[in-house]
Amino acid sequence: MEDPVSKKEELKRKNRNPKIKSAVATLVKILPPPGKVLDLGVRDGFSTGELSKAGYDVIGTDVNKKFIKYARKKGYNVIHDDIMKTKLEGYNFDIIYGRHVLEHCAPTDEFFKQCAKVLTTAGVVFFIFPLEPKRKPGNHKVFFPTLEDFPGSELFTEITFCNSKDMGIIPFSDVKGEALYIGKLK
Numbered sequence: 093m094e095d096p097v098s099k100k101e102e103l104k105r106k107n108r109n110p111k112i113k114s115a116v117a118t119l120v121k122i123l124p125p126p127g128k129v130l131d132l133g134v135r136d137g138f139s140t141g142e143l144s145k146a147g148y149d150v151i152g153t154d155v156n157k158k159f160i161k162y163a164r165k166k167g168y169n170v171i172h173d174d175i176m177k178t179k180l181e182g183y184n185f186d187i188i189y190g191r192h193v194l195e196h197c198a199p200t201d202e203f204f205k206q207c208a209k210v211l212t213t214a215g216v217v218f219f220i221f222p223l224e225p226k227r228k229p230g231n232h233k234v235f236f237p238t239l240e241d242f243p244g245s246e247l248f249t250e251i252t253f254c255n256s257k258d259m260g261i262i263p264f265s266d267v268k269g270e271a272l273y274i275g276k277l278k
């Protein structure tokens with residue numbers, strides 16, 4: 093696991109931050125604040141700060157305690173939670189924002205089931221994930237070569253599903269394509 097405060101990570105973060113800003117700007121356009129947002133998989137917490145600045149009431153989570161410790165030190169509102177066995181049932185979030193997290197969670201149908209537990213009625217998920225020809229060595233648990241390979245979820249009605257570039261989102265640097273899935277709880 094990478095040290096969230098290492099020099100290498102610092103460089104990566106500088107690259108990542110404009111991409112996170114463009115993802116948050118898209119969320120604001122589609123689902124403007126106010127709203128209670130779960131920022132899923134916060135890593136260093138930058139997105140939690142951006143969502144908060146945009147006007148959402150936001151709580152960030154991560155399965156990695158080291159990231160949570162780091163993000164908390166930076167002053168972000170974050171708590172430790174594994175979405176695959178979440179303790180946040182009843183929090184009634186309006187939106188789950190998750191950038192590059194879905195591919196770390198398997199099986200996908202169970203992931204959506206857990207997400208549904210923490211949402212309010214007709215809550216919305218906003219997920220950005222890479223389109224990859226094969227599983228990336230390392231920590232990706234699922235992979236989707238094309239948009240057609242993504243199963244979606246029977247619990248959610250699809251609102252938007254496209255290449256994230258089509259929504260003006262700056263893609264993750266090392267992926268050829270990236271998907272944006274927005275779904276509303278049925």
Ligand SMILES: C[S@@+](CC[C@H](N)C(=O)[O-])C[C@H]1O[C@@H](n2cnc3c(N)ncnc32)[C@H](O)[C@@H]1O
Pocket residue numbers: 108112132133134135136139153154155156159173174175176190191192193196197
């Ligand atoms: C590739 S990073 C993405 C970080 C950030 N969202 C971004 O846009 O750069 C994936 C993050 O998801 C977290 N994560 C992976 N599985 C998770 C789970 N089951 N529950 C919560 N967080 C998880 C990882 O610890 C990591 O911080």
